[in-house]
Amino acid sequence: MIDKEVKELEEATDQIWEIATSKLGLDPFPVHFEIVPATVMYEIGSYALPGRYSHWTFGKAYHRMKMMYDFGLSKIYEVVINSNPSYAFLLETNSPIQNKLVIAHVLGHVDFFKNNVYFSHTNRRMVDEAAMHARRMAEYEFEYGRKVVEEFLDAVLAIEEHVDPNFFIKKQPKDEGKKEKERKKRRVEGRYDDLMTEEELALRDPERAGDDRSRKPSLEVPEKDIVYFIMKNSPVLEDWQRDICAMIHEEMEYFIPQMQTKIINEGWASISHARIMREMDLSTNDYLEFAELHAGVVSPHKGQLNPYYLGYKIFEDIEKRWDNPSEEEREKFGRPGGEGREKMLEARETENDISFLRNYLTEELCEDMDLFVYELVDDEDWTITEKRWEKVRNQLVANMNNFGFPYIEVIDGDYDGNRELYLMHRYEGVELDMKYARKTLEYIYKLWGRDVHLETVVDEESLVMHYDGSEHDED
């Protein structure tokens, strides 16, 4: 790309920013756009953050994405990072119109990052943080060996999704304060402390004992945040390993809001680029190119669910229903009309995917998009089994529970009085992939160092899986 084009793009960016903020009410962080070659694009896409730590799984993702690109099977137009200021990456092979659409789309995302309530606790300097993690991880690799760190990461990454989305509440200082108070209270009680040996004191007050190995489980269960629980209470982890757990945890805290808002976030970015581009002064040819691109982005994928499509359709519908409410809506809900934009801005601020679908996926939309529930019948045919809109909506919402992962909690960190770990799968009607569950238990064993148990449901009956470091067992 020659400098002239960069200059043009800069001008277009200013224009798009102007439309987005003054005409559409968007309020994004400032954005740095960077034009990059495909290899860099796919690299950032596969790591989800630039400068992140090294692991083979990223290499695998990178290889796959790049291959898809090389074969012309798929293409990423844009990557955008939630930070302040935000960073967005544009593919150097994009045409000018593609870039304009992408810039408009990016502003939608960045506005969403800044204003959606689920993102309010994300670290806006995560790029720096991730780079620091990468450096620490590299130091550990240097000190303990690459293989050792890699294998440990394999284990932590196996459970990385099992963190608490509301973890920031735990971090509140109130908790710490209470503990400190309790400890002081205990100290007062120990009037004859000076008569006891250090060991005896340690027995009474575990926190006096600094040694990791005698660290007693806090036993604050149930605990949904398995990574946190293990980091805090595992009898076997060394300090550097706990640090890695903490780093992964921090990165997941950053990513989870994105996992909770795929549909609404993409929907918002898509409706934003559509409305912005409508306000731009495009030539007929440019407009045609844009229309084609846009149609591609928000097209339904038959038999699947395209989050861009679903989110876009719902926002479009909100705009319509609040701008031009029906007679019934005017009377029943007292909607005066003309409030479309306002309502959309409100939804982008307060909803996540689950509430967005619950509140705004209507019967008409379900019919219009021809949504259905399908499942495997007789182990053979994927068959449509439900079309009633409320059932379909409920199924869709249920599938997004816990961002699509099974809900698993620690319910005992001192099981059998033997520091064994007991996990409970909160069964919601769908069974676990047993092979995967077994392998994951092996990883958890590695992190916990003692027997691990997982209670789940198979064929409508309770089943407890055990792993003792060498063998699996079930009963």
Next chain:
Amino acid sequence: MSVQRNDWSLQRKGQIDQERHKERVREAIKKNLGSIVSNESIILSDGRRKVKVPIRSLDEYKFRFDYRKKKHVGTGDGNTKVGDIIGHEGQGVGHGPGGGDQPGSEYFEAEVDIDEIAKLIFEDLHLPYLEDKAKQAVQSKTTRFTEIRRAGIMANLDKRRSILENIKRHARATGRAELGRFKKEDLRYKTWEEEIKYESNAVVIAMMDISGSMGEFKKYIARSFYFWMVRFLKTKYDQVKIVFISHHTEAKEVPEQQFFTQGESGGTVVSSAYRLALDIIAERFPPRDWNIYPFHFSDGDNYYSDNDEAVRLADELTGTCNLFGYGEIGEEGASSYRRSSGALLSIFKDRLANQERFVGVRIDDKEDVYPALKEFFGKRGEEV
């Protein structure tokens, strides 16, 4: 707000981690040799150098739902109704680009180079009783560049060495290691030697039972075994000939194609194959000149009355050949409990005189092919 364009040409993070992934793939391949050895895409590769094999241990395991037991939501074209079938198990649903979570992409498919796999497999294999036969067999002349001299013809100038000499001379003279003007003394030439190469030869006599009880699976096992055996022998001998003999109650020499594909019928008279093998050896492959490796695959269901004769001829084979291998193939998935007592393997193990040169293995599963190869070509006797 700004738009920037920087130089990213030194950015290599993705490639570096891709290398880490590749390393994992190689490790996984090593660990999975057992299943890779008998993987269809390799055995049926038809001369392709690279094939794809599934590597299961590279999955990123997590707690996840059983995809097949879950209800999913999709979009239709406007006319769907309850009862419509939108896909078949194993083929996935729809063709949209977002199909990454579909089963089928469940395990990682690694593209592997057959030669590389072969190297890994052969690392552990040795050729038992390899003998330096056939010195007087085919002689071939080859030219090899083996020496460097200060004089020679310009066409054989060794440029790399000449440049090195030049740098060395300048370093000696000026103290700076750099390239300068050439002098005649810098120049180095390659010269060659004529070598007479002695070629050694091996012949594999592949025998297979095609009686009624030898089904698809058993033939496949035999085929994967022969595939690797021939490849392995080719690394040790210049020339490997294979003779295919199939037999039921009678034995016949057949072309390769037919050997692996022909239908099965009739009973089993093992001695017929051994007799034919001995005849062919006598006629075409004198043991003086040839390393001979007869291998026989059967399900061991020999006619009882033929057992004595089979043992006698097998003895004769072990006496003539480098190594006589016998593989008994069980039913797919069947374990040892099904072993019939009259099976040939136990008889051979009891009664063959020359056990040294006999190897018998039992194969019940695809995964057993690799251990069997190791058994046949494991360390034994004196190594050469």
